[in-house]
Amino acid sequence: MAFSLTVNGNRHTVDVDSDTPLLWVIRDELGLKGTKFGCGAGLCGACTVHVNGQPARSCSTAIELVDGAEITTIEGLSEGGNLHPLQQAWISEGVPQCGYCQSGQIMTAAHLLANNPSPSRDDIVAAMTGNLCRCGTYARIVAAVESVAGSVGHYQPGQEGA
């Protein structure tokens, strides 16, 4: 079946089974490999993307439910070559270890900041706690988010109405 979606500002039409998870459409049909597969069951957050401005577990979101939606992936955060302030913070804080969970972590944090530019530590933990990191980078994630909290008011993720 054909579905259309806008990913990082680009319109695409894909022909896949209607129950195909958005994750595999993004990764394998559109070739955007930054969004990761961790559990396939909504339990880890590695596959987090924004759907119409809301964070979603793309592994558990069937394509038929997002037909026509606006999607932002990790690749879309830094469009135009400018890193998102969170990505910059991730680099200066040296957050990633193996790095596999980090796209999902950043997408969750980006949504938090888009809605609450100055979150408290509790706000950060509450928003992020569903994103697992087996390497245990949590403290650096909090530090990175805190380092940009309050300074990202200018940021609007591409095409999102967050």
Next chain:
Amino acid sequence: MTMNRRDFMKVSTGASGSLVLALSLPGCASVQTGFEPETGEWTPDVWLELNKQDEITFTLARVEMGQGTYTGLTTLIAEELDVDPARIQVKFAPVAPEYRNPFIGLQLTGGSTSVASSWQPLREAGASARLMLVMAAARVWGVDANNCRTDNGRVLHPNGVDSLRYGQLVELADKEVIRGDVPLKPRSEWKYIGKQAGKLDARAKATGTAVYGIDVELPGMVYAVMTRSPRYGGRAQSFNRDEILAMAGVQAAFITERGVAVVAGSYWKARKAQQAVRVEWDFSEALDTTVDEVFEGYRKAASEDPGEQERSEGGVDEAISKAGRVVEAEYEQPYLAHAPMEPMNATAWYHDGGMEIWAPTQAPDLGRIAACRNSDLSPDDVTVHTTFLGGGFGRRLTQDYIEEAAAVAYELKVPVKLIWSREEDMRHGFWRPAMLHRMTASLDGADLTGWDHQIVGPQVLDWYVRNAAPAQYPWAPKFLYNTLGKVGLMVEGLATPKDVSAIEGAIGYPYQVPNVSVRHTHTDPGVPITWWRSVGYSHNGFAVETFMDELAHEAGQDPLEFRRKLLAREPRHARVLERAAELAQWGTSLPEGRARGIALFQSFGTYVAQVVEAGIENGEIRVYKVTASVDCGQVVNPRIVEDQISGGILFGLTAALFGEITFNKGEVQQSNFHDYRLLQMHQVPEVVVDIVDSDEAPTGVGEPGVPPVIPALGNALFALTGKRQRRLPLAA
């Protein structure tokens, strides 16, 4: 080509005049190095290339799985070459015999050896290249090389005005011959080693551009999934092949050694078709174990077989029989999964008579063997490209996922990506073994006079040697592989190193006690096992340091004081213990409902003491703070040490609080992160990592954070509740 710097480095001219240094990392005495003195044969381990465009490439024989190898090793070269580490491009080495890890003798990354084994030679390589460039510049200028300095990729003329870029000098530099030792920078002049340098791969990982195994994409690639026996060792006999082949999008379906493969044009189509697969299994050799039987078996073995004596001092039996007081305890630890965030996967392509593999593997050498196991190929026909690893923790030392992808690719002759689901990852693992420990000690007043530690359970090498042996004997014909595995076991200590995986950490018992006995009762229930972050230290740490706490309590002493007085001859142990206690304000009062526990454990040459502050809230264990003091010798990158130690602490806490894989009639009962839980952000304690300033050679940091945190938490809970927990995971 000039032979240079004793026998472990070669200088040559690369493509378009670049300067290439190839070096072989020297190993410890018992393990082979790149240089064979008898034959004069020589194979390098690492390549450093500088070209005329000032591009510097470092080809790395270790894989990056998050433990900071990429940054750490590059920093060593950069320091002596005198360039910013960020300017060096790192490439992962494809597998070839020349990429062997000197401490282990195979190309694999594990055992926290990367920085330790590369410390000296990489600095010497950087220094040699720099010296050759300086000598070349001095020759151009007609000045004394001793008066030239370097700065971030340039050689500076003594006149303070002129300078030459390294790139301008590479073509001249390879003619320079260094005589004698290359001087290394004194510590006081380090610019990059030991400084809070960033991580070189952080940008790729923060922008989603780092390529992991699962991200590999090849033209015409198809997707495979494998249905494996629900019980380890079961074999597929038949399945509803016609029905599966008739399903939409399915391109192939067949039985392999590992189970039933289903291949489709997309991952999702393959997965959906898999749900309809019905297999007749031959369970005649399959695992039939239930977890309680494992421990029953261990108890029986412990009583019948006193075990191999692994350490013995004084006379423990006599000390115990004469003792004023004898204390006994038995500890149990469950099977544990690695659960790295990136599920197992591999991509394979059989073409032109050879097999190419792309995989996130910790042991590409073994990947080659796995890739040819089910075909007429030999390891020489296999090339393994390693990618970034989404976590390893030991799981990716076992190459079953490469074997599977290769088996499918061999049939299909098109590129195949095989991906495991998380459920498959959880159920078809190789586990940290379940273990039983029987401890007996004698106390004379408050003095510990005897220590008897009986370790009961399997050892990892038994499961590993079958896979590893052929890589250690690359000349052996393939039909000998299974035999080699068995021979490797029989002549343990000769063909393979002695397997200390069950006893490590126990035989190194550091406390000064006159009568010590450590025994291993070797019994293997047939559950597949492998190395797991910190291996034997992970279970011995819990047994030894919990028992020490029990003994302190029995002796009526403070647990810190009790340990301290037994460490007079172990200054490095004593120092981290003191520092952790002081930083954590050991002995001061805490808010109601909280208590502290302490533990000390050395692993992989690194000394770690930890104090855990914990309580119980709403029926759940809460860990508030972990203070760790670490002595890992010289520090290459403090940030990475901090990350690895605190990452190890969270890994250990996850095991202590939640970790347990159980079997029912041979089937694993856990399936995903809801029933094999990982620590989440809201459960994370404050972690303080204190690094001891040291001049000793650097030691590993990837694993040593794990062992002490488990007993330290248990000891804190005992201090809180007065109830001793002797099995893991801990209960509230």
